[in-house]
Amino acid sequence: MPESIEIELYRRLAERALDRRVVEVDAPDAWFLKGGLTGEGLAHAVVGRRFTDARRIGKLLLLDTALPGQEGGGPTVGLRFGMTGRLLVDGVAGIDDLQYSSMRDEPAWDRVTFRLEGGGDLRIRDPRRLGGVQLDPDEGRLGPDVLSIAPAALRDALAGSTAPVKARLLDQARVAGVGNLIADEALWRAGVDPARPAGSLTAAEVRRLHKHLRTTVDELMLRGGSHTGDVYHSRAAGGTCPKDGTPMIRRTVGGRTTWSCPRHQR
DNA sequence: ATTGTGGCCTGCCCGC
DNA sequence: TGCGGGCAGGCCACAA
Known part of the structure; x- marks a missing residue:
């Protein structure tokens, strides 16, 4: 999409x-x-x-x-x-x-x-x-754009919130431009559980998520779309994590279908 | 204010 | 072969 x-x-x-x-x-x-x-x-x-x-x-x-x-x-x-x-x-x-x-x-x-x-x-x-x-x-009404968001701005967008970190990423007033596929891909790359309360991420985790958000968007743009992520093809029944082979789990987080790896996303 | 839920839209896919 | 029920998610209204 x-x-x-x-x-x-x-x-x-x-x-x-x-x-x-x-x-x-x-x-x-x-x-x-x-x-x-x-x-x-x-x-x-x-x-x-x-x-x-x-x-x-x-x-x-x-x-x-x-x-x-x-x-x-x-x-x-x-x-x-x-x-x-x-x-x-x-x-x-x-x-x-x-x-x-x-x-x-x-x-x-x-x-x-x-x-x-x-x-x-x-x-x-x-x-x-x-x-x-x-x-x-x-x-x-829109937050800072994901293509250019600074680390401190992402920190501010997540700080103090009990909402799932993925829900916060999808909130266009907090960060503009993140959709369901980019959110799943970046959280998967960063090794962060989408359901974690946004405010519970450590400073190091926020920095890591920021790095992966930016590189995910850059890479997927070069590849030609938000459906070209590494984990995209694992977003299906029977899908396994491309990193460690663990069966992916499907949940609803932030009101959206969410696929994640229960082993390395913590 | 913050967070969560449901509904809108409708082409497409799957199973019967 | 045709048919019908789910499904997809960005966005908004609304509830608690």
Whole structure:
């Protein structure tokens, strides 16, 4: 599913749409528009403007707008992809292989399309409609981004909490961009039990988790997705730990299906 | 405030 | 071969 890794790849793809005037907006699915936004409101906000910047905070993709010849001043379009949303620019997909979604070329799943001058478009295609589009989303609600979080910031995000460390990692207000697969992979690499109270981690464990969070995201980005982790294929019945061969255990932690190694994750 | 739970969405997979 | 019940998880509303 799209986590920060996939959204970052989407962001890079979205840069192809920069500095091209939006000539039309097609938003056939009212449910997909969030925060009271309507199709008319979205069209009014962006038609005649161009996207000036493609930014990302966690799993939120942000497209800034401005009138031609101006630096800014237009609203910001926020795109969320849920777990099955894909971004397409000029018919090119940002991700070839998206777990739990469908790769079928099905235009009926296009929830919002921005048509650009000279042909071409930027569209969000989401079979399960778990994503959404919003104007000027509150960026302040998101914690530091996992791609750049500092050790001290991770420490602060975990300190003093009785919630499972995995739940804290998945809380976008604490750390932005960690999804279920990255959380399981990083905790597995760091040898930390996902169910441990977040505040119970020692300083050394937090440093270790920080290191593995960062390297996990970097590596999986190079490999092409959040489903390319070392432990990914062990997240199934009968799966064994790639480190020590111990049968993996499946639990619900932080409300999410969680796979971990009972031997080396402590 | 913090933490946990349930529901939303629907294509796909599995077993019958 | 067709059918139907679970399943997947990001996000939000709500409860305690």
